Amino acid sequence: MDTSSIPSSSGNVERVNLDVLDEIIRQHGAGSGSLIPILQKAQDAYGYLPKEVIERISRSLLVPSSSVYGVVTFYAQFRLKPVGKHIIRVCHGTACHVAGAEKITEAFARDLQVADGETTADRLFTLESVACVGCCSLAPVAMIDGETFGRLDGRGVSKVIKRYRRQERKD
Amino acid sequence: MATAEKTKILVGLGACGIAAGAQRTMDSLKQRIDELRMDNVELGVSGCMGMCYREPLVEVTLPGKHSVVYSGLTEERVDRLLDEVVSKGQIIEDWVAKADDMAGSEDAFFEKQHRIVLRNCGKINPENIDDYLEVGGYTALKKALEQMNPEQVRDEVTKSGLRGRGGAGFPTGIKWGFCAGAPGDVKYMICNADEGDPGAFMDRSVLESDPHAVLEGMAIAGYAIGAKQGFIYCRAEYPIAIRRLGIAIEQAMERGFLGDGIFGTDFSFKIKIKEGAGAFVCGEETALMASIEGRRGMPRLRPPFPAIEGLWKKPTNINNVETLANISWIINKGGDAFAALGTEKSKGTKVFALAGKINRGGLVEVPMGVTIREVVEHIGGGIKDGKRFKAVQMGGPSGGCIPEELADTSIDYDSLNRTGAIMGSGGMVVLDESTCMVDTARFFLNFTQEESCGKCTFCRVGTKRMLQILERITEGKGREGDIELLEELAATVKKASLCGLGQTAPNPVLTTIRYFRDEYEAHIKERKCPAKSCRALITYKINPDICDGCHVCHRVCPVDAVQGDKKEVHSINPDLCTRCGLCKERCKPGAIFIE
Numbered sequence: 001m002d003t004s005s006i007p008s009s010s011g012n013v014e015r016v017n018l019d020v021l022d023e024i025i026r027q028h029g030a031g032s033g034s035l036i037p038i039l040q041k042a043q044d045a046y047g048y049l050p051k052e053v054i055e056r057i058s059r060s061l062l063v064p065s066s067s068v069y070g071v072v073t074f075y076a077q078f079r080l081k082p083v084g085k086h087i088i089r090v091c092h093g094t095a096c097h098v099a100g101a102e103k104i105t106e107a108f109a110r111d112l113q114v115a116d117g118e119t120t121a122d123r124l125f126t127l128e129s130v131a132c133v134g135c136c137s138l139a140p141v142a143m144i145d146g147e148t149f150g151r152l153d154g155r156g157v158s159k160v161i162k163r164y165r166r167q168e169r170k171d
Numbered sequence: 172m173a174t175a176e177k178t179k180i181l182v183g184l185g186a187c188g189i190a191a192g193a194q195r196t197m198d199s200l201k202q203r204i205d206e207l208r209m210d211n212v213e214l215g216v217s218g219c220m221g222m223c224y225r226e227p228l229v230e231v232t233l234p235g236k237h238s239v240v241y242s243g244l245t246e247e248r249v250d251r252l253l254d255e256v257v258s259k260g261q262i263i264e265d266w267v268a269k270a271d272d273m274a275g276s277e278d279a280f281f282e283k284q285h286r287i288v289l290r291n292c293g294k295i296n297p298e299n300i301d302d303y304l305e306v307g308g309y310t311a312l313k314k315a316l317e318q319m320n321p322e323q324v325r326d327e328v329t330k331s332g333l334r335g336r337g338g339a340g341f342p343t344g345i346k347w348g349f350c351a352g353a354p355g356d357v358k359y360m361i362c363n364a365d366e367g368d369p370g371a372f373m374d375r376s377v378l379e380s381d382p383h384a385v386l387e388g389m390a391i392a393g394y395a396i397g398a399k400q401g402f403i404y405c406r407a408e409y410p411i412a413i414r415r416l417g418i419a420i421e422q423a424m425e426r427g428f429l430g431d432g433i434f435g436t437d438f439s440f441k442i443k444i445k446e447g448a449g450a451f452v453c454g455e456e457t458a459l460m461a462s463i464e465g466r467r468g469m470p471r472l473r474p475p476f477p478a479i480e481g482l483w484k485k486p487t488n489i490n491n492v493e494t495l496a497n498i499s500w501i502i503n504k505g506g507d508a509f510a511a512l513g514t515e516k517s518k519g520t521k522v523f524a525l526a527g528k529i530n531r532g533g534l535v536e537v538p539m540g541v542t543i544r545e546v547v548e549h550i551g552g553g554i555k556d557g558k559r560f561k562a563v564q565m566g567g568p569s570g571g572c573i574p575e576e577l578a579d580t581s582i583d584y585d586s587l588n589r590t591g592a593i594m595g596s597g598g599m600v601v602l603d604e605s606t607c608m609v610d611t612a613r614f615f616l617n618f619t620q621e622e623s624c625g626k627c628t629f630c631r632v633g634t635k636r637m638l639q640i641l642e643r644i645t646e647g648k649g650r651e652g653d654i655e656l657l658e659e660l661a662a663t664v665k666k667a668s669l670c671g672l673g674q675t676a677p678n679p680v681l682t683t684i685r686y687f688r689d690e691y692e693a694h695i696k697e698r699k700c701p702a703k704s705c706r707a708l709i710t711y712k713i714n715p716d717i718c719d720g721c722h723v724c725h726r727v728c729p730v731d732a733v734q735g736d737k738k739e740v741h742s743i744n745p746d747l748c749t750r751c752g753l754c755k756e757r758c759k760p761g762a763i764f765i766e
C-alpha cells in the first residue's frame with residue numbers, strides 16, 4: 001500500500017491512502033481527456049488536491065506536474081488547501097447581488113469570524129462566494145453543503161449558523 | 172388495476188422547489204400516504220413548472236379529472252391536501268395556482284406564454300422515460316431516421332428559422348450544414364450546458380425537467396451532421412441536472428433510442444456527460460472543447476471554425492441546450508409551424524429566467540416579438556413592494572441594461588441589439604429604483620474581469636482598468652473625465668479582444684452610461700448615489716419622530732455605532748457605522764432610513 005503524509009482536516013499529519021486515487025485513474029483511463037474527471041473524483045475523495053495526489057496523477061498520465069497545476073489553478077472548482085467540514089457558498093449572481101448578497105457574505109464572515117474564501121480555525125466552516133445557483137426567485141441565497149437557504153437576511157444567517165453549531169455539539 | 176384509476180400526485184423537485192422545501196413535502200407525502208394506506212395514490216417527481224415564486228408546487232390529478240396545481244405546498248399543508256383533495260375529491264381553491272378547467276391564482280403568469288421548449292417541464296417525471304414516450308417522445312427521431320435523409324432534416328430546421336439560443340443567434344440549420352459538409356468520417360456533436368450567465372437558469376430547468384428532449388435533439392442533430400458521438404458539457408454546479416441526464420441516457424440506451432442501430436437503421440449515436448469545473452469562459456465553444464480535451468479552457472482564434480476543426484481536431488457542431496430542446500418539436504410539427512411564431516427575423520419562442528425585483532419570478536417562454544413590458548408587467552406581475560420599474564438587465568455579463576423608457580422594445584434579436592443590450596441566453600433581471608446602475612456595471616465588470624482567461628491583453632488588463640475606475644466612482648472617488656475614459660477603454664476592449672468574453676464585456680458599462688449618465692455624474696460630481704445603494708455615499712439615520720427607544724438597533728449593531736438609552740430616541744454615529752444594514756433590517760417601527 002502506498003501512503004503519503006498529508007495534513008488531515010483535524011490538522012494532524014495522517015497517512016493517506018493513494019490506492020483510492022489509483023483506482024480512480026484506472027477507471028478513467030490515462031488519456032489526456034481524463035485529466036479533469038480524475039481531478040474531480042480525486043477532490044471528491046480527498047476533499048482537496050494534496051501535492052502527493054497531483055504528483056501521482058502527473059506520473060500516471062504522463063503529463064508534467066506543471067501542466068496539472070496549470071489546469072488545477074485555471075478552474076475555480078479545484079482547491080489546493082483543505083476545507084472545513086461544511087462549505088458555505090453565498091450566491092453572488094445578478095439577482096442575489098441586487099438583493100444584497102454582499103451583506104449576506106458580510107454577515108457570515110462576522111458570525112464565523114472568517115474572511116471570504118477562508119476556513120474557520122475549528123475547521124468546521126469554509127466561506128465561499130459563487131455565481132448563480134439557480135434559485136434566483138429566492139434571492140439572496142446561500143448553499144450549505146447540499147442545502148439551499150433562500151430569502152436570507154442578517155438574522156437568518158445567524159439562525160442558520162446557530163443551527164449548524166448546535167448540531168455539531170450534538171455529534 | 173389500471174393506473175388511470177389512480178390519483179396521480181407529482182411534486183416539483185427542481186432546484187428551486189427543493190430550496191423552497193419540496194423535498195420535505197415529498198417525504199411527508201410518502202410517509203402519510205403509507206401510514207394512511209392510500210393504495211390508489213401514485214406519487215411521482217416532476218421538474219420545474221416555472222412558477223419559482225410559488226414553490227413548493229404539487230400537481231394532483233384525480234381519476235377522470237383534470238389536473239390541478241397547488242402552490243405553496245409546504246409539509247404542514249400535506250395533511251389537508253390528502254384529506255380534502257385526495258380522499259374527499261374537493262378542491263382547495265385558495266391554493267390553486269393553475270388548473271385546466273378552472274381559474275387559478277397564477278393564470279396571468281401563463282396567459283402570454285407559449286411553451287415549446289418548456290412543453291413538458293413540470294408535467295412529466297424526468298426520471299421515467301415512459302412519461303416522455305407518453306407525450307410523443309422520440310417520435311421525431313423515428314421520423315427523421317425513417318422518413319428523412321440528413322439533408323432533409325437540416326432543411327427543415329433551416330426552414331424553421333431557428334437561431335442558436337446560446338447567445339450569438341446563428342441560424343442552426345445552416346450551422347449544421349457546415350459541419351455536415353466538412354470532410355472527415357469522425358464528427359462530434361456537443362451540447363453546451365455550461366450556462367455561465369450568473370443570473371440565468373433556463374438550461375438547468377430544461378435539463379432537470381425534460382432531459383430526454385435534449386437527448387432527442389442531440390441524436391437528430393447527430394444524424395443531420397453525421398456524428399456518432401455526442402458530449403454534454405454541463406456545469407458541475409448543477410448536480411441534479413447531471414444526475415437526471417445520466418438516468419435519461421441509461422434509459423434511452425436500454426430502449427434503443429441511443430446506441431447502435433437506432434430504430435433498426437444503421438445510425439448509431441452515443442452520448443457522454445462531461446462536467447465543467449467552474450470557468451465562465453468554458454461556455455465559449457473553443458474553450459469548451461479545450462476543456463473536454465483536458466486542458467486549460469482558453470479560447471482560440473477562429474477560423475478554423477469548430478465545424479471544420481473542432482474537438483480533437485475533428486469537425487464538430489455545438490449547440491445550446493435550449494436550441495436542441497426545440498428540435499424534436501420542429502421535426503414533428505414542421506419548420507413552417509415554428510416559423511409561424513415570432514417576428515420576421517426571429518422565429519419561435521425564447522425562454523427567460525425572470526428574476527430580480529419582480530413579483531412573479533420564474534421561468535417563462537414567450538413568442539418572439541412580445542415586448543419587455545409585457546413580460547415584466549403582465550407575466551411578472553410588476554415590481555416588488557410597489558417600487559418603480561427602472562430597467563431590465565438582459566444577456567448577463569455580455570448584455571446590457573435596458574431602461575424603462577424602452578420597455579416597449581420587442582423581444583427579437585435585432586430590436587434588442589439596437590438598444591445596446593443583447594438577447595443573450597435568457598437571463599432577465601429586473602431592477603428597481605433602489606438599484607444603482609453604476610454598481611450594476613461594476614458588478615458585471617468584476618465578474619468578467621475575474622473570469623477573463625488572461626490570454627489577450629485587452630481583455631485581461633482592459634477589464635481590470637475599467638473595474639478600477641468603476642470602483643472608485645462607487646466609492647465616491649470618481650474623477651472628472653472618468654466617464655469618457657471608460658468609453659474609450661470600452662471601445663478598445665471590444666475591438667481588440669479575441670473571444671466573445673472580452674468583445675462583449677464592456678456592454679454593461681456602455682449601456683448604463685448611455686441610459687443613466689446622470690447617475691454616473693451624480694456619483695462623480697456630487698458624491699451622491701441617487702439609488703442610495705453605494706455604501707461610501709450613504710448614511711444611516713434614525714427618525715426621532717418614529718424611534719420608540721426599543722434599543723434593538725443598539726443590541727444588534729456589530730460595531731457599537733448606535734447611541735441612546737432604552738426608551739430614549741437613538742442615533743447613529745456615522746464615523747463608526749459600517750452601513751451593514753442590520754439595524755434597519757431589525758427596526759420594528761421602521762425608524763431607520765438611508766440618506
Ligand SMILES: Cc1cc2nc3c(=O)[nH]c(=O)nc-3n(C[C@H](O)[C@H](O)[C@H](O)COP(=O)(O)O)c2cc1C
Pocket residue numbers: 334335336337338339340341343363364365366367368451452453454455456457489490491492494495596670671672
Ligand atoms: C464567454 C462566452 C460564454 C459563453 N457561454 C455560453 C453558455 O454558457 N452556454 C451556451 O450555450 N453558449 C455559450 N456561449 C456561446 C457559445 O460559444 C456558442 O456560440 C453556442 O454554444 C452555440 O450554440 P447555439 O448556436 O445553439 O447558440 C458563450 C460564448 C462566450 C463568448
Ligand code: FES
Pocket residue numbers: 091092093094095096097131132133134135136137139141369370371
Ligand atoms: S443569482 Fe443567486 S440564485 Fe441566481
